Amino acid sequence: MSNAGLHYDTWLLVDCLREPDRALRLNDADWVALITMARAESLIGTLAYRLKNKKLPQPVAHIISDALIDSDYQYRSALWEVDCARRALESYDGPVVLMKGSAYAAAGFNASHGRFIGDLDIMVSEGGLKEVEELLLKAGWEWVKEDEYDEAYYRDYMHELPPLIHSERDRMIDVHHTILPKTAEPNPNARAMIADALPIDDGHYIFMPEDMICHCAAHLMADGDLAGGLRNLWDMHCLLSDFSGAAGDFWMRLKQRAQQHELWEAVHLSVRQSNALYGTTIPVDWMQWGISDTLFQKRLLARNGWGQKTYKLLRFAFYIRSHWLRMPPLMLIKHLLTKWRKGHKAHQL
Amino acid sequence: MHETHFKVGPASFRVGSVWKEIIDQIEMLYASYPKPKLTDYTVTLDAIRPWRRFVRPSVAINGDFMLPDAAPLPLSHGLLGAEMGVNLQMALGWRRQLILHASSVEKDGKSLLMSGESGSGKSTLSAILGHRGWRFMGDEFALIDHDNGFVMPYPRLISLKNQAIETLKKEAPHAQFGPLMKDTPKGDIQHIVPPAQAIRKMEQGAKPALLLFPNYGYDAEIREMLPSEVFMRLTQASANFVGLGETGFNTLKHLVLDVPTFEIAYQNGDEAEAMINQLWEQL
Structure with a gap:
């Protein structure tokens, strides 16, 4: 018996992603904790990619090679899904913008190396939503069985359609018309995002670099309870590293664009966390660490060597925060009450 | 957290639990x-929940690879929770060989594979044959090597269900x-430790010579199966065929083209053994 696994947090994972050579000095218990945490954070493929040409202990080499096979499969099926959406939406006139993992994969960014890619996320203009929905339904996607409340909630307040799943391939597509719920306080300029999106080879579009970072930050900090935060922050690190090298005034343009989308706070916070955890090179005048930064960091690292969630109270606080950000107080109370009643009913069944 | 480690065939596991009794049971059986x-x-x-460690204890099964909404079990x-957790890791995570939901035994350096739905008797048959002159290789997963097509053993604890428990108590009264476990979601379940040589030789694979789809509870019959049908059934019986992509396709294709395959229907173990011996001698 041992309690060793409980004494780790995901710093070990962060360290090994940032400096893969550190992993070469790990003992057996460290390796087991590292791999468990990487799997729990959906970062095993990314870690595998970082470690793939290193001299690893034999058992680790097997695990890494399994993870690489898996992420190849993820990559391949994500691109296949992108192509299926392209064919389904061929007659749609407006731009279809790929988002998150699928965008990184289709554009061949570093962030896609080993990345876990789940659903296909796309964005179209709000005016095009109805046509896109109809084309997808015609091409074999169907509604995931939701109840009326969830359906109405998506339609009225969310930044995306209720999720659609393909009847044969069992893969989900999320169709967005903006990047944050309508009820959230920041009001990003979705029209500008679509207008400035860049075409890629296959007929789809991706966001321009500054917008891609704004979306990544919005997804990470302004929407949700930081579940999967280390993975999303790794995206942020890769994007910043890729884009900031190109042109000297990148940081200035990023700040302006973030302000235009009312996302400066989220972008600034994500950039600071990316610098603190993954060592991203950022301008000195962007580094203003505060008490809340420490809380965010603690939340991002809240997992032990058994892959279990730790700091339950802090996690809960961030869960509440995520709802707080998403909607005004009265609406929040009504929403949580409905959800609670439904959960209660489901338990009794 | 109480902790134990064990290795089955090529795969190794760390199991942790807040309940010492679960870990003790695992350590005894996997000694x-x-x-x-x-x-x-x-x-x-x-x-x-933290208090459900003491009040009406309820076990949540978690692991590196999980299915959403796995139902908890009583202490x-x-x-069984450990068995389900470990199976899930193999089914969802393993990529080093093609995994077939099949049992396997070996004789004279050649292996017999048995695949089928649960209830077909493949697991019980492999356990019985393991005490009748065959080397037991696994009751649940057969691992097919991508390079040489060999079946690699995965001799985990044999999981006996319902009547199979009594059958094996008669067949192997001295086994551990x-x-x-009564009234589990899968009926009554009891584990049995495989014969010592199965564990000793668990890294030793064997070339597949015969593939059977047993069907328990029907009148005795042997039917030869065509490769097309076998291929389709094995894609269903494989946990990682899709994830392996082209590699998995090639491994399965060679297995199906190289290994003679039959469906056998039988009413009891003796009848099945006679049919298996008959087919084995004709090879």
Whole structure:
């Protein structure tokens, strides 16, 4: 018996992603904790990619090679899904913008190396939503069985359609018309995002670099309870590293664009966390660490060597925060009450 | 957290639990298996809520690879929880060989594979044959090597269900049995430790010579199966065929083209053994 696994947090994972050579000095218990945490954070493929040409202990080499096979499969099926959406939406006139993992994969960014890619996320203009929905339904996607409340909630307040799943391939597509719920306080300029999106080879579009970072930050900090935060922050690190090298005034343009989308706070916070955890090179005048930064960091690292969630109270606080950000107080109370009643009913069944 | 490690065939596991009794049961039954420090997968058996460790204990099964909404189990079924957790890691995570939901046994350096739905009797048959002159290789998963097509053993604890428990108690009265778990979601379950040589030779693969789809509870019959049908059924019976892509396709294709395959219907173990011996001698 041992309690060793409980004494780790995901710093070990962060360290090994940032400096893969550190992993070469790990003992057996460290390796087991590292791999468990990487799997729990959906970062095993990314870690595998970082470690793939290193001299690893034999058992680790097997695990890494399994993870690489898996992420190849993820990559391949994500691109296949992108192509299926392209064919389904061929007659749609407006731009279809790929988002998150699928965008990184289709554009061949570093962030896609080993990345876990789940659903296909796309964005179209709000005016095009109805046509896109109809084309997808015609091409074999169907509604995931939701109840009326969830359906109405998506339609009225969310930044995306209720999720659609393909009847044969069992893969989900999320169709967005903006990047944050309508009820959230920041009001990003979705029209500008679509207008400035860049075409890629296959007929789809991706966001321009500054917008891609704004979306990544919005997804990470302004929407949700930081579940999967280390993975999303790794995206942020890769994007910043890729884009900031190109042109000297990148940081200035990023700040302006973030302000235009009312996302400066989220972008600034994500950039600071990316610098603190993954060592991203950022301008000195962007580094203003505060008490809340420490809380965010603690939340991002809240997992032990058994892959279990730790700091339950802090996690809960961030869960509440995520709802707080998403909607005004009265609406929040009504929403949580409905959800609670439904959960209660489901338990009794 | 109480912790134990064990290795089955090529795969190794770390199991952790807040309940010492679950870990003790695992350690007793897996006593003769290797215990590597650096393991492939982690499974945890934790209380669904902190207080449910003490009040009406309820075991949540978690691990590196999980299905959403796995139902919790009572503490008396903890060992089944460990089995389910470990199976899930293999089914969802393993990529080093093609995994078939099949049992396997070996004789004269050649292996017999038996695949089928649960209830077909493949698991019980492999356990019986393991005490009748064959080397037991696995009751649940057969691992097919991508390079040479060999079946690699995966001799985990044999999981006996319902009437199979009595059958094996008669067949192997001196074998080591785990606790009887009554009224689990899968009926009554009891584990049995495989014969010593199965564990000793668990890294030794064997070229597949015969593939059977047993069907328990029907009048005795042998039917030869065409490769097309076999291929389709094995894609269904494989846990990682899709994830392996082209590699998995090639491994399965060679297996199906190289190995003669039959469906056998039978009413009891003796009848099945006679049919198996008959087919084995015709090879």
